[in-house]
Amino acid sequence: MASSRLVAPELATIKVHGTTRQAFLMRSTLAAGAAYGAMSTTGLITQALAQSGGGDVDILNFALTLEYLETDFYTRAAEQVKGLSSYESKLTRELRDNEAAHVDALVATIKKLGGKPAAKPTFDFGGAFGSPAAYLKTANTLEDTGVSAYNGAGPMIASVEVLAAAGSIVQVEARHAAMIRLARGKAPAPAAFDKASQMDTVLAAVKPFIKA
Amino acid sequence: MTDSALRELQDDPSSRKRFIKMLGGAGAASALTVVLAACGDDKASSSSAASSSGTTDMQSNTSDLKILNYALTLEFLEADFYDKVINSGLVKDAATVAIAKKFGETEQQHVDALKATIKKLGGTPVTAPKTKFEPTLAKGLKAVLQTAATVENLGAAAYLGQAGNIKSKEVLAAALSIHSVEARHAAALNILVGRGFGSGKGGLKGALPDGAFGKPMDDKAVLAAVKPFLA
Numbered sequence: 001m002a003s004s005r006l007v008a009p010e011l012a013t014i015k016v017h018g019t020t021r022q023a024f025l026m027r028s029t030l031a032a033g034a035a036y037g038a039m040s041t042t043g044l045i046t047q048a049l050a051q052s053g054g055g056d057v058d059i060l061n062f063a064l065t066l067e068y069l070e071t072d073f074y075t076r077a078a079e080q081v082k083g084l085s086s087y088e089s090k091l092t093r094e095l096r097d098n099e100a101a102h103v104d105a106l107v108a109t110i111k112k113l114g115g116k117p118a119a120k121p122t123f124d125f126g127g128a129f130g131s132p133a134a135y136l137k138t139a140n141t142l143e144d145t146g147v148s149a150y151n152g153a154g155p156m157i158a159s160v161e162v163l164a165a166a167g168s169i170v171q172v173e174a175r176h177a178a179m180i181r182l183a184r185g186k187a188p189a190p191a192a193f194d195k196a197s198q199m200d201t202v203l204a205a206v207k208p209f210i211k212a
Numbered sequence: 213m214t215d216s217a218l219r220e221l222q223d224d225p226s227s228r229k230r231f232i233k234m235l236g237g238a239g240a241a242s243a244l245t246v247v248l249a250a251c252g253d254d255k256a257s258s259s260s261a262a263s264s265s266g267t268t269d270m271q272s273n274t275s276d277l278k279i280l281n282y283a284l285t286l287e288f289l290e291a292d293f294y295d296k297v298i299n300s301g302l303v304k305d306a307a308t309v310a311i312a313k314k315f316g317e318t319e320q321q322h323v324d325a326l327k328a329t330i331k332k333l334g335g336t337p338v339t340a341p342k343t344k345f346e347p348t349l350a351k352g353l354k355a356v357l358q359t360a361a362t363v364e365n366l367g368a369a370a371y372l373g374q375a376g377n378i379k380s381k382e383v384l385a386a387a388l389s390i391h392s393v394e395a396r397h398a399a400a401l402n403i404l405v406g407r408g409f410g411s412g413k414g415g416l417k418g419a420l421p422d423g424a425f426g427k428p429m430d431d432k433a434v435l436a437a438v439k440p441f442l443a
Contacts, residue, residue, distance in 0.1 A: 046385075101424035102424060151385070151388045160376040163375055163376050164375065167426070168426040168427065168428070169424075169426075170388070171391065171392065172420065172424055175395050188399065189314070192393060194390075194396075
């Protein structure tokens, strides 16, 4: 697939190595986000989770995989990106710490429910750390994708307590997205609804790459 | 450019199979529409979140309508505030005007969507509350922007506080899609007014006022907090 056809090519450069269902769903999420835009994955997530029928632990493990990815991303960014302003560095560390707190909270919640936390996959972020601009662009797309993923998963959650936990995390992901967007000089809240394209739109867009 | 995930879908038959299985029946699913098609099902116990739609249940419908009308009241308030701020001429800087306009339009879209949803569920949208923003406007631009930041933080906390009370999955999906936009507004305004990341005096301040986890507020607390703005 030619990168020029991708809405968010930076998502397509991210590799998630892992064989868990959650790692697979994460790869599909990134693929859909790359093809349709970071905020268009909600429908994919909703549909995938509805089909999988795995319940709250599966959903939490999917969220955990996403938080592993974000934590790893900001940890490396803090170490590797050269030329960040002091505000951007501070923001990076703040976001890294928030994502790490999300990982801890999700692991604890999964255990509390009697589940087994998903193993941390290994990640490869391509050239995302080559420059402040490249890093912030990928961060922007990842945060928007995170919001979309949580919003898609929310209605699939059975327990009120788990929904409350997911809600308190997605609110912070949305705040992150706005902060990163502002740092890039972009509109912090580009749409009135953080909603996905309809599922059939996503399907139609992904179809050329699936020869069933 | 690796296009790794897409290539995996293209090249790996088992990956492809899983993906297609995952998407099975997708044509019928438009899980996230803002104007909602269905009512909730009240089979859910108090410890379970939104249930799937299908059968109409008056009780859950009534409780969702109450929440939607509460959200509508807050959106009316926000939309009216931005409207008054823009008309006041206090905001001169073009970038800030653009943000106020964009946020105001967004709140109006939330108003329209909530009204349509309430009607679709057979309810009657509440009318817009009479507001009292004159004292805030009289204090000047800084106070106005700080108030905007505070009101957006309240909005985000209010939606979060209702998520677990919503019965219908469709209503929950809509509420979540608005909740994160309120959170974006709140973070952006707090940065713009120079409050930084953390919480300040009086709570609900800063782009990340609660740190890594957003805190919900119940309707009582939210309505008490917005009371000064109601005539």
